[in-house]
Structure formats: C-alpha cells, structure tokens
Amino acid sequence: MPAQKIVSPERIFFEAPREKKFLIGNEAVGEAIKRANVDVVVVYPVTPQSEAAHVLGDLYAQGYIKDYYRGEDEFNVMSAVAGAAMGGVRVFTATCGPGTLRAFEMFPCWAGERLPIVCAFMTRGVNAPLTIQPDNIEIGWLADTGMLIFHAEDPQEFFDMILKAFIVAEQPDVHLPVGVCVDGFFVTHTREIVELPPEDEALPPYDPSVSPVVTMDMETVPVRHMKDPFVMKSNYISYNAHASWQQEVRAAAERSRKYIAKYMGNSVEVVHPEAEVLFMTSGTAAAQARVAMERLREEGIDIGLAKIKVIRPFPDQEVMEAAARARTIIVPEHNITGWLAREIKSRVSDNAKIFGGPRVFGGMTMPPEVIVTETKKLLAERGGHLGLRRPLVAARG
Amino acid sequence: MKLDVRMSGLGGQGMVTAANLLGMAAVNDGNYGIVIPFFGAEKRLAPTESYVRISSQKVYEKGEVGHPNAIMVFHPEVITKGKCYTMPFYEGLRPNGLLIINSAQPLLSPEDARTMAKLNVTVLYVPASEIALEVADTELATNMVLLGGLVGATDVVTLAGLEKAIAQRFGGAKFIASGTTAALDDVLKRKYSKLQELLGKNMTAISKAYDLVKAMVSEGAPIAGRREVTCTTQRA
C-alpha cells in the first residue's frame, strides 16, 4: 500500500482531484474502505456481497485495514464489530438479505449502544423459496432499528456514501450506526464509471474521546461502568429511563440531519421539480425511473423524479415539499412490501395521489419499459379528473 | 450513439470478460459503458449471459438487456439445444439489429431465420472457436474473436480502446472476478509465459475477426440489413 496522508473529510469529499475508474459496486466498497482509515473489519461472505468481503481481506493483507477476520455467522460478525467499536476503534462490515435477518438482533443494539458502525447492505431477497437475487425488502425492516439508513443508486454513490457515513456516524452528537444500502447485483455486480480521489489520502482516524458514551477500555472515565446498564428493575423509574434512552437514540438521528446536509447535500434529489407527475423512489429503481422519465417526457408527459437518498432520518420536509407540487406521485420499488410508498404516504397529507408501484422483486429487473407502460395506464385512468394541462398519451386501447 | 448488447453462451466461455472488455473499451474511448453480468449461482457450462450498454451519454439503466441491438451467441447449443437464459435466445432483439453466432455454418432453424428476416436483422456467422484455436492456440480466446466481430460490424468501440482494455484487464492490476473466472484467468496466464504474449494473442484474435467482418462489408455499404453472412477463415 502507498503511504497515506491524513487529510480532511472535506478534501476527500469535495476538493481532491478524481480519477475515472470502471468498477463494480463491490470494488467501490474496497476503494472507499481504502481511504476510510478503518481499524477492524469482521465479515461473513454472502452473495452478492462476497467480492466486497474478499476485497476487504486484500486490503487487510496490504495494510489498509489493521485487523480482519472471517466471522462465524452474521449475528456474531455484528457482535464482534460491536465489541471492537466499544473498544474505541473504527469498524466496517457488510451483509445482506439472509445475513441481515440472521444478524438482526444486533442492529437496534448498535443504535442503543450508540456505536458509530458503518455497515453496507447489498440487499437481496430472503427465503423461502431460496433466492440470491436483488430485492430490497430488508431496508424496510432496517428502517426502524434506530440506525441511519442511506440508499445508493450506483457504485459512485455507494463509494461516496460509505466514506461520508463514517464522518456523519462519528459526530459526537450523532454517534449512531449507519447502514449504507444498495440493491444487490444491480449495483454490486454492475460495472460503471466511478470517480475516485487519490488512494494515498485517507480520512482522519476515529477519535473515541468525543464519544457521547463510555469507551470500554478501562482508560475512559468512569471505570465503574456497564455497557449498557440494565434499566430493568420493575418500577416506573426504570421504564422511564429506558423510554428516555430510546428517545435519545432517535434524537441523535434527528441531529444527523445537519451533517447529512453538510456532507451529502439534499436528502432528496429532484429532477424537473415543476412537473405535475413525479416518480418518487430510491436506489436503482430511481435509475430505471430516470430512463422511464426521459421516454415519457419525449412523449409529452410532464413528469419528474425525486430520488430519496436518505431513508433514516427520513427527509420529511424535503419529501413534503417535493410532493406538494405534484398531482400524481408514482413510487416504483424493488420489493413486495412497498416500504417506501408507506413512508411517503405517511408524510403527505393529500396522499390519495400517491401510487405505490410498479414493484418488482425476487430478482426481477424493473425494465424502464414497464414503468413507462404502467405510468401511462395509471395516467390514462386518472386523466379525467386530474385536470391535466394537456391530454395524456394513453397506452390503453 | 447507443448500443445495447446481450452475450449468450455457456459458463466458462468468457461472456462476462468480453462484456467487461467492451465496457472498458467504451470508457477508454471517452464514452459511457455499463456492464452487467448474469446474476446466478450457475457454474461452468451452464447457460450464462452478460450485458453491456454503451452510449455517448451517461447510462443509468441497470439490469439485463431485454431489448438488445446486438446479440452475441458464444456457443451453437445456445440455439440448437436452447441452452439459453433468455428463451428464445433472440427474444427482444430490436429491428435492424445484429446477431453474431459462433459457428462456421448457418444453424438457425428456418422458422428462426424467417423471424430474423422479418426484423431485418443481420445474422453473422463467425467460426470464433476455430479462429481462436488457430491464432491464439486456445478456445479460451473465443470471446476475443467474437468481440472483434462485433466491433468490425458496428465500430461501437475503437480497436485502440479495446487494446487498452485488454491491458487493463490482464495487465496485473487488481480486477475483481468471480472464482471461476479467476481460475480461468490463471489457466490463460499459465499458457503464456509472458503477459505480453497473452495480450498480443488476444489482440491478434480480435483483429483477425475484425478484419474478416470488415472485409465482408462491401465498401461503404452498411452491414445492417444483410440477411445471413458467413465469415470463413482461409483454412475453413
């Protein structure tokens, strides 16, 4: 490995010259970790994350990561990185689908323990029947763990979000785990142009001394400390302590908004904000919707796109603002539950105008043609009472 | 400029490598490329596909190419025995598109041939495995020959861009490949004592097919629209 110099996060994120590479998402993970000054990685292989797990091993062999091992399963991987984070070092891991579910007990535990762990989720479907294919149903489940959740559209965004996740996570007033999610295969195995800052520059190291909780090293005061103390005596005081603790975890997520805005810009990217029809979506569904949007606009349909990059903390204000202008909102998703449509509908008061779909899952691709067709069908049905400024091209004969 | 390519073959024939090289070549030319492998747990000799989208504009679309402009068939059994992920193998092929088949002689059924004719598709037979054996002394270069054929027919990337891509892919820089692909890489690298030799042989295979296909195109006449073209080597 080249000798790395420590530079400011701003330098890496915004200022350093970038070089074009042609990478798959799993390689982009390695490129991010190479520059992230990570101390400990523990990881377990699971398709489609495995290549990233290999790359992380290579980075350990090259000296970019100080300690690394293949854990015994995802629950214990998430436990091991928690232990390392409690010991005051920067950690990273990655999993997906069945691994996410196997590990699940640890995610609210990370948040409750205020551990700034960054975990990549290369989402995939869950059994049964067996699948290894893309499907982001797990993001909906992760959303209520107390973790911050980002959703990247492509390898470039995956790279940038992972690096930025460390800096957002480690703010003393935030200090929460961050899940950086992508749609498995569509990002992990897709090769695209990724622009990278120099590999001889790295983020400043994690500083455990500004942690809002006690680092478990017998150096941090107070030495009389259990992480985390039981507040489970059967009385009102204990219940209130636990309730307040949960609120504080959510409050920390609220505080992250300032840093997310600073480092990641808007949590919602809007294209054609004035449009009367809006795709509101996330991840690779946004990529597919971009293509569908262009085709529909070529046909004269006034349609735009709002891509939601941050799922937690959910960008309520930005979503409400984007939604306010549109008369019809369509939410394409890569899962059967429609967790994103649910999130959006719960924020927008006139939510009868929000349509969840099209949805594909189980590994199916979402061809832009399908989004185009479904959109036209919907608009044809709604056209009459939409008060559209001009007639729609209806697909239905 | 925009070209969507689907490559169909059997696991181990280098569809993913070819797709990567094509995408890398496009990027080397200053264009945009997006390469998608077939997502599966399938193994060697199992039906496999890979996909490339090339454009002068940024490409957003992910997932398999459902409506290709060009289909490359790496193994005759994709057609004759239906060993193909997409059924039939030409499903979604756009009108006026291109179909390149690794075969010395025509093997489309009369029915498929009629369908291709109706779509005004150019069907190009290239004896890629034979050429690979002849110029590179290994069938593992079949993918290179087919790439040469595609470029000869479409000029979607430059030969210089492709040559650079081959150096990037095999030139020792870290490249993340699946376990099986990595194993086949090792076979190739063992075959040639020097890396330069491997790069040279690959490029020769590409050029050979490129020249053959170019030669089939009469001066100034576009290849699209010709019905069935059989490229033959001198030996064949």
Place this chain on the structure above:
Amino acid sequence: MSTLLGYKHDYKVRPGPETYLSPSAAAMGIVLPDEKQGLIEGSIVPEEVAWEEIAKKLLAAKNPTLFPGPLVLWAWSESAVAKATALLELVAEVPGMKIIPMPDYRPKYPMINPAVEINPNHPNLTIWHNEIDVCAFAGVHCHFANLALKIIRAGTDCYTIALCGQRGHEDAMITLRDVHAAEVRELTETIRKIKKG
C-alpha cells in the same frame, strides 16, 4: 417519539413537570447551536447572550447546584483537571451554590442517597430531595446528560443548564457548546460582572 400531541413548531424547552413522558427536544425540531452560539429554551443565541442568561439564572436561584460528571470528577487528562478547577471557581462565585456529583451512570442499587449524588437514570430523585431550582451539568457524557436533562424536564420544575464540552444539549433549557476551562472562566467573569451590576 413523543407523548405530546402538539405541533412541532413553537416548542419551547422550559421547566416542567412537562408530561408523562417528555419528548426529546430534537424530536420537537430543536436544533443544536453552531460554534460560538448557545441555545436558550430552544432558540439559538450568540454565546455571550447565553452566558449572561446562565449567570442571571444562577444568581437568582434559591438552590443552585452544579452536577459534575465523570469527565471532570476524575483527573484523566489535563483539560479535564483544568475544566474541573474552573468549575470550582464558578461555584465559589455563585452564592449558595452546591456541588452534587454524578460519579457514574449505573442505576443505583439498592437505593440512591439523593443527598450526595445524582444519577442519570433517576435524576429527579436528587432534584426533589435537595429542592434544586437551578442546576448546571458539566462533564457528563452527552448520551447520559441528555437522558438526565429530559427526565428532569419531564418530572420536575428545575431549570437546567448544560456546560457541554462537545456540541451542547437541546434538552437543557440553556446550553453552551465547546465549554472547556477558558469558557467556564468567561462564564464566571460574566457572573462577576452581573454581581457588580
């Protein structure tokens, strides 16, 4: 997140008792101050304004109390000792100001002696027992300070002040951020000035 059914805007961080389970101020839209700023009852002000308000509150209190936490009670670093020393000077400047420590964060078993210590899981017991009307937190790890400040707001009428070494506490009625020894001394100086009139 909240047991309050009101709108987020216009939320003020004021002495309680507020409700059965108070919301966190962050959930009610209160944001932390930036550098050189403070927060008074949820509103951002220049830090000098916050110093002055803290000084007034402490001087007007019947029973002002400093709650020093582990980060200043224990001499684990030079800056910790410096802040601890500066805090003692501040306490000396406020007539009748007491010190009740928060030596650690574990729930006390079998019972706490609220006369001699405060605990983040049930800080209200110490507030009630000592009839504390204005308190200042310093040197408490931020997570535990927030727990305590919120529980105090929920169940007592105590006015809370946070002298935070990090980014501040929106759950306090007045918070400063980046408070180290020098900043404590600035505050002490403000107290002296106000005492002089």
Place this chain on the structure above:
Amino acid sequence: MEALRVSPGYEKILPQEYQDLVADGPFGRDLSVKDLGTFKELIEEHPLCAGCGLGLSIRLVVASLPNPENTVIVGTTGCNSILMPQLAMHNVHALFGNQNAVASGLRRALRLRYPEKNKDVVVVAGDGGVADIGLSPTLHSWFRQEKFTTIMLDNEGYSNTGGQESGMTRQGMVVNMAPLGKKFAKMPFHEVAKVANCAYVATVTPARARRLGQMVRRAVLVAREIGPTYVQIFCPCNTNYKFAPDETLEKSKDTEVTEYMTPEAQALIESIEKKPKAEKVQS
C-alpha cells in the same frame, strides 16, 4: 491509575464508596483471594438471591484478576448480568449468547489501541450463555485462538428465566422444560474446550476459593500470551434446586476440580509463578 484519580478539589464531594475505591481499591496492587477483607472490593452490593453461588463466584473471580485496572469483563444475559451493573470495572452486556464474539472484537480493538499495555478481556457468563445459545461464538473464538479467557458460571440451568433445563443440567433432573427429567447427559464442556484448542482448561468450585483464584489468574495470564483459556465454575442455584441458602457451598463441592494446560501454557505459568511477586509486570 489515571481514570481513578480525583480532580483536585473534588475529593470530599465524592460519595463515600468512591472515596473508598480510590483509597482502598485493588487497582494496581496485585491482590488475590487471600487479601479479601483488606481492600475495597470491585463488587459488593448485588441483587442476586441470598446464598447465590454465582454471586460468590463472581466476587472471587474479580478478586483474582491479575490486572483489574486493565481488564474489561464481557458478560451476557443471565443472573450474572443482574449483578454486573454494580461492578466497578468496565464491563459489557451486549446480547444473549454473543459474548465471545463481542470479546473477540473488543480484545482486538484494545490490542490495536494499547499495544504496550496488557489489556485483558475476560468473559464471565452462565452455562446457558456459553454452552447453549452461545455455543457457536464460544467454539469459534477458541478455534480462532482468540486471546481471552472464558469463565462459565455453571449453575446447571437457566436461573434468571425461572429454572429451565440447560445443556449443563444433569441427566434425570426434573426442572422446568424437562418435566420428565432431563433426557441427555450434562455437556462435557471442559472436554470440548480441550478439543477446541484451549491452552488452559480448569473446573473448580467457589468452595475451593483460593484454588479458584489461582486458576482464574493462570487462565488470564495464559490467555494474554498464548491463546484461549477456559474456567468452568460449578455454582448450583439454591433457588431453582431448592436448597437452603446456607447449603450452597456444601452443594457446590459436588464437582471435580481439574486443571489442564498445554506444555506451552505450563512453561509460562511456571516462569511467572517462580518469580517473586514484586517483579511482576504491572501496567
């Protein structure tokens, strides 16, 4: 020990128990079980049942640590975890059964941050936590040769949840969830530890307090230098097995005291124990 030095001017403000800890605590003093009663212990009050053998065992374990000022305890769900908040040391409760995975990460982190100090990590967990729900991380940490000690407090069942059968319950015992008597033998876990390449394995009881202390100390020192170590402490639960609190010590004698060590561990122990105490390295 810097973390237990009082800031000037605050000495008298601290509650008495902290003043005692500062003045008479065991940190940096190389004390052992035989010194009990002469120093402020790291665990005193606790909410466990009267006569609890597990509470006594933890008291003895903590008093035997060679380096308490640099030791972090990792526990797990169970009766022991009800006691742990009272422990005057850094100790971790993450979840039920993941203690050896947490300890693996923690030990590696502390080694990275303090390469010059002997930061010891000691797992203290019940039989259900170690051998049932935590079996995989326990064994894998041993196979990986993680350098920390695992101490099982074997009370032969799940006491915290109300007295259910565990893998360590003896065959034939009628307890909750084994209404017809436990149908298979007590897991031979100390034998498992040897097969899984632990460098030091001991079984003991709080009835043999000084021997327990010696074994814990040896286990921690071997783990620091060589590899994983395991101590199994038999401390039956008087509440669930329904004997009187004052019978605990008598009942806990019902086990074999055994000690196993690899030749490498034996050499290390001999080299340490033949040195006079004053020469021992303290950090």
